Amino acid sequence: xxxxxxxxxxxxxxxxxxxxxxxxxxxxxxxxxxxxxxxxxxxxxxxxxxxxxxxxxxxxxxxxxxxxxxxxxxxxxxxxxxxxx
Amino acid sequence: xxxxxxxxxxxxxxxxxxxxxxxxxxxxxxxxxxxxxxxxxxxxxxxxxxxxxxxxxxxxxxxxxxxxxxxxxxxxxxxxxxxxxxxxxxxxxxxxxxxxxxxxxxxxxxxxxxxxxxxxxxxxxxxxxxxxxxxxxxxxxxxxxxxxxxxxxxxxxxxxxxxxxxxxxxxxxxxxxxxxxxxxxxxxxxxxxxxxxxxxxxxxxxxxxxxxxxxxxxxxxxxxxxxxxxxxxxxxxxxxxxxxxxxxxxxxxxxxxxxxxxxxxxxxxxxxxxxxxxxxxxxxxxxxxxxxxxxxxxxxxxxxxxxxxxxxxxxxxxxxxxxxxxxxxxxxxxxxxxxxxxxxxxxxxxx
Amino acid sequence: xxxxxxxxxxxxxxxxxxxxxxxxxxxxxxxxxxxxxxxxxxxxxxxxxxxxxxxxxxxxxxxxxxxxxxxxxxxxxxxxxxxxxxxxxxxxxxxxxxxxxxxxxxxxxxxxxxxxxxxxxxxxxxxxxxxxxxxxxxxxxxxxxxxxxxxxxxxxxxxxxxxxxxxxxxxxxxxxxxxxxxxxxxxxxxxxxxxxxxxxxxxxxxxxxxxxxxxxxxxxxxxxxxxxxxxxxxxxxxxxxxxxxxxxxxxxxxxxxxxxxxxxxxxxxxxxxxxxxxxxxxxxxxxxxxxxxxxxxxxxxxxxxxxxxxxxxxxxxxxxxxxxxxxxxxxxxxxxxxxxxxxxxxxxxxxxxxxxxxxxxxxxxxxxxxxxxxxxxxxxxxxxxxxxxxxxxxxxxxxxx
Numbered sequence: 001x002x003x004x005x006x007x008x009x010x011x012x013x014x015x016x017x018x019x020x021x022x023x024x025x026x027x028x029x030x031x032x033x034x035x036x037x038x039x040x041x042x043x044x045x046x047x048x049x050x051x052x053x054x055x056x057x058x059x060x061x062x063x064x065x066x067x068x069x070x071x072x073x074x075x076x077x078x079x080x081x082x083x084x085x
Numbered sequence: 086x087x088x089x090x091x092x093x094x095x096x097x098x099x100x101x102x103x104x105x106x107x108x109x110x111x112x113x114x115x116x117x118x119x120x121x122x123x124x125x126x127x128x129x130x131x132x133x134x135x136x137x138x139x140x141x142x143x144x145x146x147x148x149x150x151x152x153x154x155x156x157x158x159x160x161x162x163x164x165x166x167x168x169x170x171x172x173x174x175x176x177x178x179x180x181x182x183x184x185x186x187x188x189x190x191x192x193x194x195x196x197x198x199x200x201x202x203x204x205x206x207x208x209x210x211x212x213x214x215x216x217x218x219x220x221x222x223x224x225x226x227x228x229x230x231x232x233x234x235x236x237x238x239x240x241x242x243x244x245x246x247x248x249x250x251x252x253x254x255x256x257x258x259x260x261x262x263x264x265x266x267x268x269x270x271x272x273x274x275x276x277x278x279x280x281x282x283x284x285x286x287x288x289x290x291x292x293x294x295x296x297x298x299x300x301x302x303x304x305x306x307x308x309x310x311x312x313x314x315x316x317x318x319x320x321x322x323x324x325x326x327x328x329x330x331x332x333x334x335x336x337x338x339x340x341x342x343x344x345x346x347x348x349x350x351x352x353x354x355x356x357x358x359x360x361x362x363x364x365x366x367x368x369x370x371x372x373x374x375x376x377x378x379x380x381x382x383x384x385x386x387x388x389x390x391x392x393x394x395x396x397x398x399x400x401x402x403x404x405x406x407x408x409x410x411x412x413x414x415x416x417x418x419x420x421x422x423x424x425x426x427x428x429x430x431x432x433x434x435x436x
Numbered sequence: 437x438x439x440x441x442x443x444x445x446x447x448x449x450x451x452x453x454x455x456x457x458x459x460x461x462x463x464x465x466x467x468x469x470x471x472x473x474x475x476x477x478x479x480x481x482x483x484x485x486x487x488x489x490x491x492x493x494x495x496x497x498x499x500x501x502x503x504x505x506x507x508x509x510x511x512x513x514x515x516x517x518x519x520x521x522x523x524x525x526x527x528x529x530x531x532x533x534x535x536x537x538x539x540x541x542x543x544x545x546x547x548x549x550x551x552x553x554x555x556x557x558x559x560x561x562x563x564x565x566x567x568x569x570x571x572x573x574x575x576x577x578x579x580x581x582x583x584x585x586x587x588x589x590x591x592x593x594x595x596x597x598x599x600x601x602x603x604x605x606x607x608x609x610x611x612x613x614x615x616x617x618x619x620x621x622x623x624x625x626x627x628x629x630x631x632x633x634x635x636x637x638x639x640x641x642x643x644x645x646x647x648x649x650x651x652x653x654x655x656x657x658x659x660x661x662x663x664x665x666x667x668x669x670x671x672x673x674x675x676x677x678x679x680x681x682x683x684x685x686x687x688x689x690x691x692x693x694x695x696x697x698x699x700x701x702x703x704x705x706x707x708x709x710x711x712x713x714x715x716x717x718x719x720x721x722x723x724x725x726x727x728x729x730x731x732x733x734x735x736x737x738x739x740x741x742x743x744x745x746x747x748x749x750x751x752x753x754x755x756x757x758x759x760x761x762x763x764x765x766x767x768x769x770x771x772x773x774x775x776x777x778x779x780x781x782x783x784x785x786x787x788x789x790x791x792x793x794x795x796x797x798x799x800x801x802x803x804x805x806x807x808x809x810x811x812x813x814x815x816x817x818x819x820x821x822x823x824x825x826x827x828x829x830x831x832x833x834x835x836x837x
Contacts, residue, residue: 015192016136016137017136017137017194018136019132019135019136020132020136038133040696041696041699042137042193042194042197042697042698045192045193045638045639045640046192046193046194048640049190049191049192049638052190053190062640164692169573169575170573171574171595179631179634179635180549180552180553180556180631181556183553183630183631183634184553184556184557187479188478188479188480188630188634189479191634191635191637191638192638193635193638193639196631196634196635196638196639197635197639197697197698197825198697199635200545200595200597200825200826201545201574201595201596202595202596202597202824202825202826202828203697203826205596205826206692206697206825206826206827206828207697207826209692209694209826209827210694210695210696210697210827212694213694214692214694215691215692215693215694215705215706215709216691216692217690217691217692218596218690218691218692218826218827218828219594219596219603219607219690220594220595220596221592221593221594221595222573222574222575222593222594222595223574223575223578223591223592223593224573224575224579226592230592230593233616234607234610237610237611237614237616240614261560262559262560262569263569265559265560265563265566265569266559266566266567266569266570267566268569268570313590313591313592314588315579315582315588315591426579427575
């Protein structure tokens, strides 16, 4: 799980072009959207593609996104639960 | 129709961002393409927004911010933009992704930012400006179209403060493809075989003005008129268009203290050379594309140059092609064309 | 600046007809042009229906006539077809000299991308298709149409996403009011392209079924392609020359939502401002609008926010409202002009066009769109909305002359 969290942080920084951030700057439980990291609806769409491209998971209902993308931890949990190997 | 220039913001291949300094260290352009000298964007744009913005968007937003501050205007009454190419880097990014990924796993950011009105829209969001917002995209008269619209608005309501911009970017990829297609070859109808075409140096820039109908001593200069025409059949056609334009503004050629020509270098082309030794032969002549490069909205750079010349009452030596420093400098004519397709005249006057 | 601007010619091509006559027939018969993609070669052809014009580019060249350049883009071809019809409808032959200052203001979002995307990688490695580099820019359609019609006095091109051609019409009208031109062909054109289809797909706002504007269970938009042009003139000219006049342009406005790049503000402030300013300019009261041709794309966001904005201005008496995008799809840069033509046909023929494929009222709204064709209506004033990405919101008002 810890490896996945670190990997996710790096991928998020790259996908969302968060140039000034290092993985250590992102707390795994802090909200990604709104007051936390300050991401917005366009970033949510980018994360949906990240899930599909890197983990083969297609979000069935984009409205699920709010829960899945709440924090790095919730993303990791979702991936672990849904990834087909 | 007249419009006073009350603010400037210019990011170009020269050091032009600081409004107090005027072309003090002129650099020679890199051939075959030259990029702008870019400021530190972090001083103007929040990191959370900056991270997503491509180069031309950063340039446009920053030059606009500088310009509004210079004019002392917080929210303009209109935002009118000219851009011939729009956002090239984002367009290339999305297009390449579509092709390489065979239409799978595509992400929205570069698509959203590829629409031509993105710069104007972004400025509106940042300023919470709900006012008139237009973008013109017609080759090398994009800025002139935006200027015309701005002047029409001021004619309707002189109290307006309008943010007017001209911007275009160059990328290595865009240059490579267009160079292959011969789009940088200077106008030359008498091509001989074997022929190595003379080429323009490709450039880019983001130049913004605040214009208003209100006269103030701090104003830089004023726009008096703009006119465009398409594929003139002969240099005679250009001369008659010029006379018509001057006449419409109550002027003759002898009223022009300086004409700024859109020729790329001292060689010019057969059209510039013909008019220079024809109707313009008694007029002081200057040029500007050796400073900014060739791009669709380079005439915005020319207008910035003219505004500074009129305010400071001096023509930089590097600009003067023929003639002398006239005092006082009252009227500057700008004439631009590249490859004899779209021509434009702009007239600026000292305040 | 008191010149009245009137419409003297109209021309159109879209998935519901290749000209005005066919288009009117389709509108009257509720015949939608939304269907599976068969011309555009895309991975998604079986997923997303669209308002595709069922002609190849070669067939469009034949429709456009003999005097067109050698390697036209699809966007330019559509523009030529519609512009030629409009010019002819106003009583002019291409190339005929005009005694008045005549110009063209066109609009597009796609430009020549329909060809560029096919040959992009090829540009680097061969010389065979470099002519499409020259036709990529947005101005290509404008310049080509100008040359076809023999228009030389003025030209420019507007691009502001989905409100592009509404803005072109607005600028054309203003040029005439200011005396810079006496006659302007104004409109826009956009062809379907992989670039746009995939772009909209990344935003997850495309419907895999036929779109349902103003329906509670709407699920996104269908893209479309097409072109439309109006011939605008200073009133005194057709009057003096005894030529027909369709209607006046009595109001127009452009406002910016200034909220988000792709979504409208929750209360539809930008759309509200555009409609209100257009109404103010026209001097009409809200109750005098007989029909609103809505932007109505079928997305969650647009239909709700546009609906709220309409209510804010028009309640308690909301006129008949319909979106015609379930007929044509969302034709992007051409939408404003295509729907302007529909608005003009509405006035001319006393028709109000239905909102197709409706499945139930949006919960948050107090009105429903009109579902049936209304005939024999007294249509004096029509409001047409076009709301684009970047919060670019425009409204036009056409009035019976």
